[in-house]
Amino acid sequence: MTVPGLRRPRARNATWIVRRVRLITGTILFTYLTTHFLNHALGNISLEAMELGSVPFEWLWRGWLGTVALYGAVTIHLGLGLWALYERRYFRITVGQVVQLVLGLSVPPLVMAHLIGTRVGAEFFDVNLHYPQELWILWLNNPMAGSKQAVALVVAWVHGCIGLYYWLRLKPSFPTVAPMLFAGALLLPILALIGFAQGGRQVEAMSEDTVWLSTMLADGHALDRAANARLSAIEHIVWWSYVAAIVIVLAARGVRVVVEQRRGTIRITYPDGRLVRAPTGVSVLDASRMAKVAHASVCGGRGRCSTCRIRVMVGLEGQPTPSAAERAVLARVDADMHTRLACQLRPVSDITIVPLVPATATAAAGHAKSRYHAGQERFVAILFTDIRGSTPIAEKRLPYDIVFLLNRFFETIGSAVIASGGFPNQFIGDSVMALFGLEVAPEVACRQALAAARAIAVKLDELNRLLKDDLPTPLRIGIGIHAGTAIVGEMGYRETSTITAVGDPVHVAARLQELTKTYTCQLVVSDTVGERAGIDLGGFERHEIQVRGRQEPLGIRVVEHAGLLPDGATPPVATPA
Numbered sequence: 001m002t003v004p005g006l007r008r009p010r011a012r013n014a015t016w017i018v019r020r021v022r023l024i025t026g027t028i029l030f031t032y033l034t035t036h037f038l039n040h041a042l043g044n045i046s047l048e049a050m051e052l053g054s055v056p057f058e059w060l061w062r063g064w065l066g067t068v069a070l071y072g073a074v075t076i077h078l079g080l081g082l083w084a085l086y087e088r089r090y091f092r093i094t095v096g097q098v099v100q101l102v103l104g105l106s107v108p109p110l111v112m113a114h115l116i117g118t119r120v121g122a123e124f125f126d127v128n129l130h131y132p133q134e135l136w137i138l139w140l141n142n143p144m145a146g147s148k149q150a151v152a153l154v155v156a157w158v159h160g161c162i163g164l165y166y167w168l169r170l171k172p173s174f175p176t177v178a179p180m181l182f183a184g185a186l187l188l189p190i191l192a193l194i195g196f197a198q199g200g201r202q203v204e205a206m207s208e209d210t211v212w213l214s215t216m217l218a219d220g221h222a223l224d225r226a227a228n229a230r231l232s233a234i235e236h237i238v239w240w241s242y243v244a245a246i247v248i249v250l251a252a253r254g255v256r257v258v259v260e261q262r263r264g265t266i267r268i269t270y271p272d273g274r275l276v277r278a279p280t281g282v283s284v285l286d287a288s289r290m291a292k293v294a295h296a297s298v299c300g301g302r303g304r305c306s307t308c309r310i311r312v313m314v315g316l317e318g319q320p321t322p323s324a325a326e327r328a329v330l331a332r333v334d335a336d337m338h339t340r341l342a343c344q345l346r347p348v349s350d351i352t353i354v355p356l357v358p359a360t361a362t363a364a365a366g367h368a369k370s371r372y373h374a375g376q377e378r379f380v381a382i383l384f385t386d387i388r389g390s391t392p393i394a395e396k397r398l399p400y401d402i403v404f405l406l407n408r409f410f411e412t413i414g415s416a417v418i419a420s421g422g423f424p425n426q427f428i429g430d431s432v433m434a435l436f437g438l439e440v441a442p443e444v445a446c447r448q449a450l451a452a453a454r455a456i457a458v459k460l461d462e463l464n465r466l467l468k469d470d471l472p473t474p475l476r477i478g479i480g481i482h483a484g485t486a487i488v489g490e491m492g493y494r495e496t497s498t499i500t501a502v503g504d505p506v507h508v509a510a511r512l513q514e515l516t517k518t519y520t521c522q523l524v525v526s527d528t529v530g531e532r533a534g535i536d537l538g539g540f541e542r543h544e545i546q547v548r549g550r551q552e553p554l555g556i557r558v559v560e561h562a563g564l565l566p567d568g569a570t571p572p573v574a575t576p577a
Contacts, residue, residue: 112235302343326344
């Protein structure tokens, strides 16, 4: 049963709106910075190229639309940065988040003088600084200011790149485009700084002409002392206002702590029995972080990745209902009604929880997944295969040869399973387990399993022909196939987790594989598989075996060579379950 309304969120909460606004304003500022760097990079061609490139740049950012967008983005993004400083309840965060936070708070004081001098000066004091004037000031007249400006641009760029990384890494396509994005993020600022230096050298050489220098400075009013004094005063006012804003935010954090302590606390119980007390209204993720409880959160608690999701075992009744944004994220992983995002759930009473994702989870854990990843009863067909007589082969060969041989065998089995629509989920020793039916109907799953057995037999014959000069005897295998309802889910420890199945059908399939030794055949398949597949296996020898937990015996078919299966056991068109 899924969360009601999970598929069609119609409203957005404040958290979603803030996140969207931060993304939009950050994108505007990053676009401004990118075009600024591109303009600087033209200095590698010539000063004239820089001046020519500044025409579309100023048309875009000095027009009324660009000015409103830029000033609005700066103001809102800065305000949201201060809000994030207030909202964060702990500072035990990743190195990347620390760097992003510190760089973000450092950008305003670093770029303040430049923005006031170029934007405010041009708008209100007739100080029109173009590339010749700016390069003369920053490269020749005040190199320290030029170094500060270079640092400011790099700091702003790194801050923006980190923000884009945290946003884009949750996209399934990010690993594909990441190398190209990294190359652009690295090369563009380098080319821009080199272009800035090249333009500075050109202005330095041209400044030897005193007539050109005096005309250039007069045209831009670069030496207007009265205007520069006013701009300096404005800079001091803005600087101290920024410092005051940070102080107010830190003071507000202290006030919040006092208020929350008076409001009372709730208890959160974890699977290991650990009990954490947290102020009422604090999110479960924040409570975990404050108590130093390891908890996955790839997106940093922004409600975007679902890696912090938990199952509420006790105390779900009476808790705040999930917002539309939270429901949309949970829908991607097909969560049930007891699953919540730890970063969004703010308990108002005691609860008991179980984190569903390992604390070491990566961004892939937040991608959209089928429901069976979290655990589901499902009808599946299970195929087991094992090499016969592998011990004598291993005793007479070097370790490298054994690894090579097993990898070729696993490639043979795995490729046949995948081509038939299955999922090879376990490679243990010289055995392989494969599942069919994770995404398709039972009938299709059984036909796929039989098709896989037939393909394995054919591919194994090909492998034996290929290795006939290297093996004393051909490789022999046993295959067992059974089908039934099992528990399917992602199981394992940390990075070794994989999709697998547990239950009686799995044990039966393993036993059928062992029976191939008794009947001296390549395949033993249950009647259940043949009947659900709709394939006539009546031409093969039939036996009945007693299965633990079942009163009636299980009918099986003994197939000497899986390649003899009927032609109907070919990969069918998949039908959704």
